[in-house]
Amino acid sequence: MGENKGSILITPRSYRNLEGPHWDMLESSPYRIVRSPHTEELMTEEEMIKVVTEKDIRGIIVGLDPITEEVIESASDLEIIAKYGTGLDNIDLEAAEKNGIPVTWTEGANSQSVADLSFGLLLALARWIPTHSWYMRNGRLERRQGTEVWEKTLGIVGMGRIGRAMCKRGRKGFDMDILYYDIERKEGVEKKFNADYVEFDELLEKSDFISIHVPLTPETEGMFSTDEFEKMKDEAMIVNTARGPIVDEDALLKALKDGEIAAAALDTFDEEEQLDTELLQQDNFIGSPHAGASTKESVLRMAKMATREVIRVLDGKEPLKTYK
Numbered sequence: 497m498g499e500n501k502g503s504i505l506i507t508p509r510s511y512r513n514l515e516g517p518h519w520d521m522l523e524s525s526p527y528r529i530v531r532s533p534h535t536e537e538l539m540t541e542e543e544m545i546k547v548v549t550e551k552d553i554r555g556i557i558v559g560l561d562p563i564t565e566e567v568i569e570s571a572s573d574l575e576i577i578a579k580y581g582t583g584l585d586n587i588d589l590e591a592a593e594k595n596g597i598p599v600t601w602t603e604g605a606n607s608q609s610v611a612d613l614s615f616g617l618l619l620a621l622a623r624w625i626p627t628h629s630w631y632m633r634n635g636r637l638e639r640r641q642g643t644e645v646w647e648k649t650l651g652i653v654g655m656g657r658i659g660r661a662m663c664k665r666g667r668k669g670f671d672m673d674i675l676y677y678d679i680e681r682k683e684g685v686e687k688k689f690n691a692d693y694v695e696f697d698e699l700l701e702k703s704d705f706i707s708i709h710v711p712l713t714p715e716t717e718g719m720f721s722t723d724e725f726e727k728m729k730d731e732a733m734i735v736n737t738a739r740g741p742i743v744d745e746d747a748l749l750k751a752l753k754d755g756e757i758a759a760a761a762l763d764t765f766d767e768e769e770q771l772d773t774e775l776l777q778q779d780n781f782i783g784s785p786h787a788g789a790s791t792k793e794s795v796l797r798m799a800k801m802a803t804r805e806v807i808r809v810l811d812g813k814e815p816l817k818t819y820k
Contacts, residue, residue: 502552502573503528504806507539508559508580510795511802518799525807527554532561538768545570555806558587560768560786565591576809578802581606581789583739584819585712599819600805604657605797606789611661613788614707614737615669617761619645621733622705626782643704643731643758645670651703652676653696653719654710654738655685662707663689675699700727705735712739720744725751733759737788740764745775752778763788 504527506512512531522529530551532539539547539561547553548571555576556563563577568591577592579601592599620626624640631638650666652659655678666672667689674691676682677699685691699706706728710716720734721744728734734757736743745766751757752775761782765773768786775781789798805815 501526501810502554503530504555504557504810505530505532505547505551505553506557507532507561508557509534509536510790511557511559511580511799514792514795514799516796516799518796518803521800521803521807525810527807527810538562541567548574555810557802557806560586563587563592568592568595568597576600576806576815578805580798580802583711585739589819598809598815600802600815600817601819602798602801603817605801606794607657607661609791609794610658610709610737610788611665612791613763613784614658614662614709614735615665617735617737617763617782617784618705618707618733620782621735621759621761621780627779645672645705647671647673648704649673649675649702651699651706652691653699653706653708654678655682655691656709658737659707659709660685662709663691667691672705675703697727700724701729703732704729705733708734708736708738708742710738710742712741717741718744721747722750725756728757730755731758733757733761735761735763737763737784740766740768745773749775749778752780 506529530547541562541564544561544567548567552573553571554573557578557580559580563586565588568588574597577587577597577599579587579599582601582603584601587599589599622645623642627640650672652662655676663674663685667674674689675694676691677694677696681693686693719742725747748760752760759780763784764786776783809815
């Protein structure tokens, strides 16, 4: 390592815990490495401000920790924010743009891993897999009658990279009919997978399974609430591996209790890492701790992409992929 030219703050725990070429890239650079002080928890806004103020932070590789306007304004040396993942809702993008700080993200790095988990949750709901395992662990040989996934209708909300990966699993693996809703038609997907573009309400009414893959925006916040659950089939099941606030958790809880839908699985919640939600007490609900990207392959891809972007910018080059 040569002359120290400032510091890079690294917050994601999976990045920090996994050995790989991203560490070789960092350790051979002239930049000092500053790690999050926590083993498991996210950094708070106050902790972020303290670190960026005291540690000459020029680049941040961030997971779900808050990069607010106050954090950005406090980081006088900051030149780049590299999101370790794809969701940018924890970063104040307007503040970053105002201060001339590029924001990059690892587009496509976790698509297959998230689609794997999404379809895994769908199957787990359909066949009561967690419930049956819990029964046997507690000495009970009971069976809950499930439903087949084969040749059912899968509704995909958001046909981006993850949506397309989910589409392929449903169509090619389980011969499912594919309906999708997106702000743009995807004619290539329609032709390749015989998928049908429909309006949102039609997707709700006709789908046996619904999988959510849209970003969190003002338009998608609360996209699934009381009215939407009432339009769904009573036997429908829904999976959200996107962002928590897209689904109204209070409305979902009521829909599950009242039998308006059959089952649901969330990998993300309104608040990250919460365990005190009543949803977890429902036997027709599966909760997952935002684990969509938690595979070795995905973590390595995200780590390499984020590290590459930070080093490029700090070395005076243009980033390869920025949010705009």
